[in-house]
Each structure stands twice: as structure tokens, then as C-alpha cells.
Amino acid sequence: MTYMYYASAALLVIFSVYRPFITKLDKVKYGALGxxxxxxxxVIDYNNRATSTNQQQHQQQLNMTSILHLIHVNASNMPxxxxxxxxxxxxxxxxxMLTAFIVSVCGLFTRWHFPITFIKPNSSILVSGFVRHGLSILIILMAITSQYASLQSVSFALTTIGLxxxxxxxxxxxxxxVIAATSMISTVLGFLVCCTAYTHSKLYATSILDCTLFVLVLVLSCNAIDYLDTILNTYPHLVQKDKTKQAALQDQASLAYWMAIAQLVSNMPNESDLHASPIDDLETAIRVLGPASRSWKTMxxxxxxxxxxxLCLLYAFFRTADDLVDDAPTPKQCEQNLITIRRFLREVFFPAKADKQQYDxxxxxxxxxxxxxxxxxxxxxxxxxxxxxxxxxxxHYLCPRAMSELTDAxxxxxRGEPVKKQKDLLNYAALISGTFGELCTCAIMYKTGxxxxxxxxxxxxxxxxxxxxxxxxxxxxQLINIAxxxxxxxxxGRCYVPLQYMxxxxxxxxxxxxxxxxPLLVGEQTLKSFSIRILGLADQIxxxxxxxxxxxxxxxxxxIRAAFEIYMAIGPTLINDPGFPLRAKVPKRQQQWIALRCIYGFRGPVARAISSTFYEMISIYTRAFARLSNARKTATARTVVAAAAAAN
Known part of the structure; x- marks a missing residue:
């Protein structure tokens, strides 16, 4: 049972790390591949017994031995x-357990980049065709050769890899x-586990080649599923052109989703058949969000x-539209951009009958x-x-009213009108970010089925x-952001502090x-008092x-809880600062701690006590280091002064 303990230990470690990232698609991989x-x-044991039986029956017919001998042989060969x-x-x-380990490692290594960005419709048709068709045929031919050489396990693995x-x-x-890294890690672990198996176990006799092929089949299967999922996610019209029916394709654990995957496989397009615009536009959105807030990236x-x-597409539009209205070269251009945005949203959500013509x-x-x-x-x-x-x-799955309220914000x-009362500030925050929260919820609910x-x-x-x-x-x-x-x-040239506070x-x-x-004419402490009052509003809701x-x-x-708590931590950071920083930021280590605490469920009094102790130790170390640095600077200055005096 030693090999079972090693396999379970490895699975426990990787599962503990990967648990917060497990998706519905991962659960399907665990179930199907596992x-x-x-x-x-x-299946292998049944096949071996059937083969042995056929060989014994064939030998019996050739040698014309007795029925009693046949019974004896069968009893000895099929215990x-x-x-x-x-x-x-x-x-x-x-x-x-090894399969679950491989699926987890593969998911952990591949999830940090969008799979769709690894699909290149504009790449050379000849090269892409050779890589897809030529190499798959070559692998199938290798599988046929292995079958003739009586290497059944190799033949089966190569056939699967070829498909x-x-x-x-x-x-x-x-x-x-990523495939190579995942395969090497998993192969080493798998072979070590097999080496610790009992001698009567089938795994004990597993060769390094069989182990490598087993791992490679699983790793490629995981990546092939990711490939099919990202195509269905980006090009749903390949399976269902009616957008009102595409919601049924979003639940990765549903029968409708896997029927759509089967339909996609049966009519598998070449990369060159896909339109490059959705991928290019996504990469543009990623580039625009490059300098985005760290809390957004964490979430x-x-x-x-x-x-x-x-969500990347939605947030990029939100930021871009906001910049068009706020940061255009002239006020007239800002107004014109808002008119353009409203016209665009009206055409998207409420196309008039005259506008329903299909452009080429x-x-x-x-x-x-x-x-x-x-x-x-x-x-x-x-x-x-x-x-x-x-x-x-x-x-097609966003709320038109919410987008209209965003344009009102x-x-x-x-207009640059002052925020007169506290309730006006609450209304503005609800318009600008409350509606965006509603839009994000629409996206979350749609994409999670x-x-x-x-x-x-x-x-x-x-x-x-x-x-x-x-x-x-x-x-x-938004209230925290304003504070x-x-x-x-x-x-x-913007001010969201209510006149009521002044x-x-x-x-x-x-x-x-x-x-x-x-703002320095007002004074830091006065401005900070405004911020603290606004933070109080945020605490109330x-x-x-x-x-x-x-x-x-x-x-x-x-x-989302991680991003929320990171943003909420801005309040204590600002309050505890002796002055009023231009843009208060939560220390990076504290952000990392909050993120880990949220995604791994480490919350409550124990977490707060450990966090408080940790940051107190960091504070003590920082103060001690500052005193040491000041002492060194003072000593250096005295040495310089003494040397100058001696020279004179």
C-alpha cells in the first residue's frame, strides 16, 4: 500500500494549492479522465485474460489434448x-489519484493565460495544416507500426494522441x-509511485515509456478540452447562431454543453477558418488594461x-468610455464622445427596424x-x-438600463456640477460603480450557466x-475610491466632496x-476629515x-471577496497615515496576505490575530532598520565633518 500513500500525499499537496481555482470544467476532467x-x-486485465483464453483454446485445437487438461489450464491461467x-x-x-494530480497540475500551469490567445488564424495555412494533419497522420502510422510489433499499450496511446x-x-x-513541464513533473511522480508498488501489482512492471505515454495522453486531453472550450466560448456561432439560445452552452457540466462540444468536434474548423478579429480585439483589451489597478488584476x-x-472585455469598455468622456482634449470633444457612446449603446441594445439591415x-x-x-x-x-x-x-446578456445609468454618471x-449633499454622493457612487457591479453580475451569472x-x-x-x-x-x-x-x-479639476461637508x-x-x-490651501487634515467621513459611508453599506x-x-x-477586502483595507491605511498621501496604497505584502486568506478560506479571529502579529513584527523591523540607517548616516556625517576640520 506504500504506493497508494505516496500518490495520495502528492494529490493532497497539489489539491490544497489548486482548490480555489477548480472550475466546473476541471470537475468534469476529474470525473471523465479519472x-x-x-x-x-x-479493462487491461480482462483483455489479458481473454487473450490468454484464446491462445489456450487455439493451442488445445492444435494439440488435440483432453478436456480435463483444458480445464486445468484455464483454472491455472485465470485465477x-x-x-x-x-x-x-x-x-x-x-x-x-495520479490522474487527478495531472489534471490539477495542468490546470494550475495553464490558467494564467487566455487559451484563445494561443490560436492564430492569421498564421501560415500550409504550416498550420501540416502541423495538424501531417503530424496526426504520422502519429497514427506510428500507432499502426506499434500494433504490428505487439506493443498494444504504445499503439493505443499513440492512437489517442494522434486523434x-x-x-x-x-x-x-x-x-x-507548459505541456512539457506538466508532463515531466507528472511522469517523474508517476514512475516513482509505480516503483514503490508491490511486486504482484500491474503498476510495478510499468516501464518509463508506458508511464510517459499515459501522462502525455492525459495532459494533451486536458489541453484539447481547453482548446475546444475556448473556441466555443469565443465563436459560439459555430454551433448556435441564435444568441438567445447560447445561454444553454455556458454550463460546462450540462449535457447541452457537451453536445455542442461534440458538434464542434464533428465539424472541426481549421485555425485559418476562424476570424481573427475577436482574438485581436481581446489582445487589444488586455493591452489597454495593462496599467489597470492591482486589485482588479488580483480579482x-x-x-x-x-x-x-x-469581464476583461467589459472592464476595458468601461475604462475606455470613461476616458473618452473625462480625458478628451477639449470639453466639446468630451461632449461629442458621450453622444457617440449613447448612440452606440442605443444601436446595440435597441436596434430600430431601419437599422436591422445586415452590413457586409x-x-x-x-x-x-x-x-x-x-x-x-x-x-x-x-x-x-x-x-x-x-x-x-x-x-446580449448585459442590462440596458444599467448601461444607461452609467452614461448618466x-x-x-x-457637467461638472458640485455634489451638494451626502445623499447626492451616494447616488453618484451607485450610478458610476453600482451599475458596473450589476453589469459584472450579469456577466458572472451568464458565464457560470x-x-x-x-x-x-x-x-x-x-x-x-x-x-x-x-x-x-x-x-x-466607489466611495472608498473617492475618499x-x-x-x-x-x-x-474634479471634486466629489459634498458641499455639506465644507x-x-x-x-x-x-x-x-x-x-x-x-488642495494644499485647504490643508491635509481638513481633506483627511472629508475622506474619513466618506469612508464612514462606505462602512455603513x-x-x-x-x-x-x-x-x-x-x-x-x-x-471577489479578495478584491473587496483589499479595497476596504485602503480605509485603515489612509486613516493610520499621519498625513494625507496623494494616493493611499495597501502594501503589496498585505494585499497578498488578504488574497491568500480569502481564497483559501483562512478567515476569522485566528487569521486576524496572525495578521496583526505579522504586521507588528514587520513594523518593528522597519523602525529598527530606519534607526540603524539614521545612525549610520549621522556617523558618516560626523566623520566627514571631522575630516574636513582636520584638513583645515
Whole structure:
């Protein structure tokens, strides 16, 4: 049983690390590939017994021996003993655990990049065709040769690899490093486990070649499933052109999803048959979000890949549209950009009958009623146009009312009207980030198979209570953002501090902050008092915001909670600072601790006590290091002064 202990220990370690990242698709991989591996020893044993029986019967016919001799041979060659059955069961359990280990390692190594970015429709057709068709045929021929050489296990493995290569050969080449790393780690572990098996175990006689092929089949199977999933996620029209029916394809544990995968495999397109625009536009969105906030990156990295891809498109549109309205060269251009955004949203969500003509376009992932040539003349550059196209691709499951409220918030910024009362600040925060929280919830529910929440009327899938709490989450984060950026906003001519907070007459201080753009005239402590009051508002709705996170699917709760708590940590950081920093930031180590604490479920009094002790030790070390540095500087200065005096 030693080999079972080693396999379970390895699985426990990798599973503990990978647990927060497990998706529905991973669970299917565990079940399907693990089940196949579990049955493998029984199938092989049955095949060996059947082969042995056929050989004995054939030998009996040739030698014309007695029936009694045949019975004796069968009894000696096909023992059905409890020990044999127990050994097979142990082997099956070990193979299942090794398969789960391989699936976890493969998922851990591959999840950090979008699989769709490894598909290159613009690559050479000849090279891509040779890699896919030529190499798959070569592998199948090797399998046939192995069969003639009586290497049945090698033949079966090569046949499987050849079929997988036909599906995703070019993708395997581009992910060669990850595949090689996963295969080497898993092969070494698998072979060591087999070497510790009992001598009567089938695994004890496993060669390094058989172990390598077993691992390679599983690793390529995982990557082939990822390849099919990302194509279905990015090009759903290949299976279902009706967007109202595409919601059924989002649940990776459903029969409809796997029927769609089977349909995709039966009509497997070449890479050159796919349109490059969705992939190019996604890469543009990734580039635009390069300098995005660290809390967003922390949250997004923990999402399932298909959800992360669509949230990336949504967030890129949100940031780009916000920049178009706030940061255009002239106020007139800002107004014109807002008009363009509103017109675009109206065409996307409510196409008029006259607009439903299908423009000539090759990219079937885009709505056919939008004239993209026209918008290319209105938008500043091709990157912005690409981000608008991205939004159009996912608009069918977003809420039109929420997007309309977002434009109202941008119009408020454009008018530059002061925030008069505290309730006006709450309303603005609800408009600008509360609605974005609602849009993100629509995306989360759609991509996790909970249905299309975009439509408001007669929508059984939509849960208004969950959406209301999601708006509270976004509102809370926006209040913290406003409290943190009081000085930064003033320097660019913005002020969201309510006039209600300012001493009478409030217009004087408002003029200093917004028009004169000189927040230092107000004083750090006064500005900090404003921020603390705004942080108090955020604390008042934080409980409802936490409940909003609890209403989301389990697979995304930990990541959103991590981002939420990292943002909430800005408040104590700002309050504990003796001054008022331009942009308060949570220390990177504290962010990492919060993220780990959230995604691994390490919460409660014990976690808070350990966290407090950890940061107290860091603080003591920092102060001691500062005193030592100051002492060295003082000693150096005295030495220089003494040397100068001696020279004189």
C-alpha cells in the first residue's frame, strides 16, 4: 500500500494549492479522465485474460489434448482470487489519484493565460495544416507500426494522441513549454509511485515509456478540452447562431454543453477558418488594461478563464468610455464622445427596424446591424474601435438600463456640477460603480450557466435582490475610491466632496479644490476629515456589500471577496497615515496576505490575530532598520565633518 500513500500525499499537496481555482470544467476532467483511468486496470486485465483464453483454446485445437487438461489450464491461467481483485482495485485507485494530480497540475500551469490567445488564424495555412494533419497522420502510422510489433499499450496511446493532435495540434505546439513541464513533473511522480508498488501489482512492471505515454495522453486531453472550450466560448456561432439560445452552452457540466462540444468536434474548423478579429480585439483589451489597478488584476486572476475573458472585455469598455468622456482634449470633444457612446449603446441594445439591415461583414461574432465603418470615423483610434466591438459581442446578456445609468454618471462628470449633499454622493457612487457591479453580475451569472440576466421584463433567471446587493458592493468600492483620491481628483479639476461637508460658505473651498486645483490651501487634515467621513459611508453599506458577494456563485466568491477586502483595507491605511498621501496604497505584502486568506478560506479571529502579529513584527523591523540607517548616516556625517576640520 506504500504506493497508494505516496500518490495520495502528492494529490493532497497539489489539491490544497489548486482548490480555489477548480472550475466546473476541471470537475468534469476529474470525473471523465479519472474514471477512465480507474477502469483501465480492469479493462487491461480482462483483455489479458481473454487473450490468454484464446491462445489456450487455439493451442488445445492444435494439440488435440483432453478436456480435463483444458480445464486445468484455464483454472491455472485465470485465477479469480480476492488478492488479485484487491490488487486491481488498488491500482485503479492509484491511477485515479495520479490522474487527478495531472489534471490539477495542468490546470494550475495553464490558467494564467487566455487559451484563445494561443490560436492564430492569421498564421501560415500550409504550416498550420501540416502541423495538424501531417503530424496526426504520422502519429497514427506510428500507432499502426506499434500494433504490428505487439506493443498494444504504445499503439493505443499513440492512437489517442494522434486523434487529439488532429483536434488541436497547432495549439499543442504553441503551449509546448507548459505541456512539457506538466508532463515531466507528472511522469517523474508517476514512475516513482509505480516503483514503490508491490511486486504482484500491474503498476510495478510499468516501464518509463508506458508511464510517459499515459501522462502525455492525459495532459494533451486536458489541453484539447481547453482548446475546444475556448473556441466555443469565443465563436459560439459555430454551433448556435441564435444568441438567445447560447445561454444553454455556458454550463460546462450540462449535457447541452457537451453536445455542442461534440458538434464542434464533428465539424472541426481549421485555425485559418476562424476570424481573427475577436482574438485581436481581446489582445487589444488586455493591452489597454495593462496599467489597470492591482486589485482588479488580483480579482480577475482567480476567475474561471471563460468568465475572466468576458469581464476583461467589459472592464476595458468601461475604462475606455470613461476616458473618452473625462480625458478628451477639449470639453466639446468630451461632449461629442458621450453622444457617440449613447448612440452606440442605443444601436446595440435597441436596434430600430431601419437599422436591422445586415452590413457586409465576415466576422459573425459581431451584430450585423451596426455600421462599424461609420464608428471608425467617430472614434479616436482603432484600439477604441476594437474595444467597442468587444462590448457588442457580449451585449446580449448585459442590462440596458444599467448601461444607461452609467452614461448618466458620465454626464454628471461632464457637467461638472458640485455634489451638494451626502445623499447626492451616494447616488453618484451607485450610478458610476453600482451599475458596473450589476453589469459584472450579469456577466458572472451568464458565464457560470445561471442564465441570461440582461433582460428585465419576464425574466425568470434574473434575481433583483442579488443585483441590488451587487450594486451596493460597487457603491461601497466607489466611495472608498473617492475618499482615497480627494487630492488626486482636485489636481485634475474634479471634486466629489459634498458641499455639506465644507465650512460655510462651501463655494470658497469648492473653488479651491475644483477650479484653482490647489488642495494644499485647504490643508491635509481638513481633506483627511472629508475622506474619513466618506469612508464612514462606505462602512455603513459594507455589510450589505458582503451579502452581495455571498449571493454570487461559489466559484467566484473568493476572488471577489479578495478584491473587496483589499479595497476596504485602503480605509485603515489612509486613516493610520499621519498625513494625507496623494494616493493611499495597501502594501503589496498585505494585499497578498488578504488574497491568500480569502481564497483559501483562512478567515476569522485566528487569521486576524496572525495578521496583526505579522504586521507588528514587520513594523518593528522597519523602525529598527530606519534607526540603524539614521545612525549610520549621522556617523558618516560626523566623520566627514571631522575630516574636513582636520584638513583645515
Amino acid at each position: 474514471g477512465a483511468s480507474f477502469l483501465a486496470p480492469f 479469480v482470487s480476492p488478492t488479485s481483485s484487491q490488487s486491481l482495485f488498488s491500482d485503479a485507485v492509484v491511477l485515479f 487529439l493532435w488532429y483536434i488541436a495540434g497547432p495549439y499543442f505546439i504553441r503551449r509546448a513549454r 480577475a486572476a482567480l476567475f474561471p478563464v471563460n468568465l475572466r475573458q468576458d 461583414q465576415q466576422d459573425l461574432t459581431l451584430p450585423g446591424h451596426i455600421n462599424w465603418t461609420y464608428y471608425a470615423t467617430l472614434l479616436p483610434n482603432q484600439d477604441v474601435l476594437a474595444i467597442f466591438r468587444n462590448f457588442a459581442r457580449i451585449s 458620465w454626464e454628471h462628470d461632464l 445561471r442564465g441570461n440576466w440582461g433582460k428585465q421584463k419576464n425574466n425568470k433567471a434574473r434575481n433583483e435582490d442579488v443585483l441590488s446587493r451587487a450594486r451596493a458592493t460597487g457603491q461601497c468600492l 482615497r483620491d480627494v487630492i488626486a481628483d482636485s489636481l485634475v 465650512p460655510y460658505p462651501p463655494q470658497n473651498m469648492y473653488h479651491i479644490l475644483k477650479v484653482a486645483r490647489n 459594507s455589510d450589505r456589500a458582503q451579502k452581495g458577494i455571498d449571493g454570487l456563485p461559489e466559484e467566484v466568491q473568493d476572488s
